[in-house]
Amino acid sequence: MLLATAFAEAQTSATRPILDVPYVPTRQVVVDAMLDLAKVSANDVLFDLGCGDGRIVITAAQKHGATGTGVxxxxxxxKEANENAKKANVSDKVNFVEGNLFEMDFSKATVVTLYLLPDINLKLRPQLMKQLKPGTRVVSHAFEMGDWKPEQTVNVDGATLYLWTIPEGK
Structure with a gap:
């Protein structure tokens, strides 16, 4: 029996994706501050990169009327994000996609949120600059983007948030 359990665990871990970033849920007070910092409205299309349980996208739909996609x-x-969206009655406004951030198209976004790591932010930055339209707001929880200086930095309940806007003529 022990051998069968070990084999099943080995198979499960072999099919699980390798995570570049550990899953650490963003506290709701920080979620609210991120959305406020980006001035999210019903006209926005929000993409949350590394969406975890979907709380940023779900809150954007519930409190601001935005549509969104979590990746x-x-x-x-x-699976958890979809269940949470159903419980929050926002499944018609949100979408959750399993995928590699570096292979995704974010070009429809007007707001992008991130809670990744510094090296992932830096690696993602050229893709954001290439795909996003000028005026798109980018909000990162905890981590900067190298020499791209944020327009605003806010501290909320011990968390640091950074805001950038994709410039004209990138």
């Missing part, structure tokens, strides 16, 4: 490489997080 995560972990199928368990996508």
């Amino acid at each position: 995560d490489i972990d199928p368990d997080r996508i």
Whole structure:
């Protein structure tokens, strides 16, 4: 029996994606501050990169009327996010996609939120600059984007948030 359990665990871990970033849920007070910092409205299309349980996208739909897409490489997080959207009655306004951030198209976004790591932010930055339209707001929880200086930095309940806007003529 022990051998069968070990084999099943080995198979499960072999099919699980390798995560570049550990799953750490963003506290609701920080979620609210991120959305306020980006001035999210019903006219926005929000993409949350590394969406976890979907709380940023769901809150944007519930409190601001925005539509949104969450992207995560972990199928368990996508399943959880979809369940949370259903419970919050916003399944018609949100979408959750299992996928690799570096292979995704974010070009429809007017707001992008991130809670990744500094090296992932830096690696993602050229893709954001290439795909996003000028005026798109980018909000990061905890981590900067190298020499791209934020327009605003806000501290909320011990968390640091950064805001950038995709410039004209990138």
